[in-house]
Amino acid sequence: MPAEAPTILATTMGFHRGGGSWTPGPIFDLAVELAGRPERPRLCLLATASGDSPAAIAGFYGAFGASGSLVSHVALFDMPSVADMRKHLLRQDVIWVDRGSLVNLIAVWRAHRVDELLRECWQAGVVLAGESAGSLCWHVAGTTDSFGPRVAPALGLGFVPYANAVHYEQRRKSFHAFVADGSLPAVGYATDVGTGLVYRGSDLVEAVAGRAKAGAYRVERTADGVRETPLPVRLLGR
Numbered sequence: 001m002p003a004e005a006p007t008i009l010a011t012t013m014g015f016h017r018g019g020g021s022w023t024p025g026p027i028f029d030l031a032v033e034l035a036g037r038p039e040r041p042r043l044c045l046l047a048t049a050s051g052d053s054p055a056a057i058a059g060f061y062g063a064f065g066a067s068g069s070l071v072s073h074v075a076l077f078d079m080p081s082v083a084d085m086r087k088h089l090l091r092q093d094v095i096w097v098d099r100g101s102l103v104n105l106i107a108v109w110r111a112h113r114v115d116e117l118l119r120e121c122w123q124a125g126v127v128l129a130g131e132s133a134g135s136l137c138w139h140v141a142g143t144t145d146s147f148g149p150r151v152a153p154a155l156g157l158g159f160v161p162y163a164n165a166v167h168y169e170q171r172r173k174s175f176h177a178f179v180a181d182g183s184l185p186a187v188g189y190a191t192d193v194g195t196g197l198v199y200r201g202s203d204l205v206e207a208v209a210g211r212a213k214a215g216a217y218r219v220e221r222t223a224d225g226v227r228e229t230p231l232p233v234r235l236l237g238r
Helices: 029-034 056-062 087-090 102-112 114-124 168-180
Strands: 007-011 044-045 070-073 094-097 127-131 139-144 152-155 160-165 187-191 193-200 203-209 216-222 225-230 233-235
Touching: 007 029, 007 160, 007 187, 029 094, 029 193, 044 056, 044 114, 056 070, 070 160, 087 114, 102 139, 102 152, 114 152, 139 168, 160 168, 168 187, 168 216, 168 225, 187 193, 193 216
Parallel strands: 007 127, 044 070, 044 094, 094 127, 139 160, 160 187, 203 233
Antiparallel strands: 007 193, 139 152, 187 216, 193 203, 216 225
16 A cells, blocks of 8 residues: 655654664654555665665665565666666655765666656655655755765755755754755755654655654745744654
């Protein structure tokens, strides 16, 4: 059973990666809930942003090894790992995009037309989700360190018509500046570490968090700069 409407879960959280193994955070329970609570959810990893890092792929499989979920991945380096990407991706309940370089992610996806496939999946009710670059990619544009330590604006896929900032504690100043000067759209949403945004269609319906005191924010261009408004945040598990 697919999601009731095109659904995106854009986060600055995902796995607990310490101690040599990954464990899924509470955001994955929400992703499966949004997908209609299938008995054996199909979860697919896209780790393109890290160059299909073997460690990321292994971490993903290890995290869900005993969960009963049907896990898979699609790699694009050095060549696609799945013969029929469209068929494979449309069969999923949740597609999770891991963190890494937003700029490289978008370039490789466009070269392989994965951007078009993901839009089709989104419209068909597959929940699109991800962390960091896996959050930025669904928006018109966002702030990224893909070009180096200095944060810069970069384009996403534009599935939702807003700007986005992840790791907002470190990127608040740059996000405000880029929204104010028109480098980013006039309205954007930002997440602290531990927070996620739930979109249905192009509408933000709620902000969620996996830890206390993690925030989410709406940032709007004004005549004299920007206005930042904290959003209500629902703590997952409550």
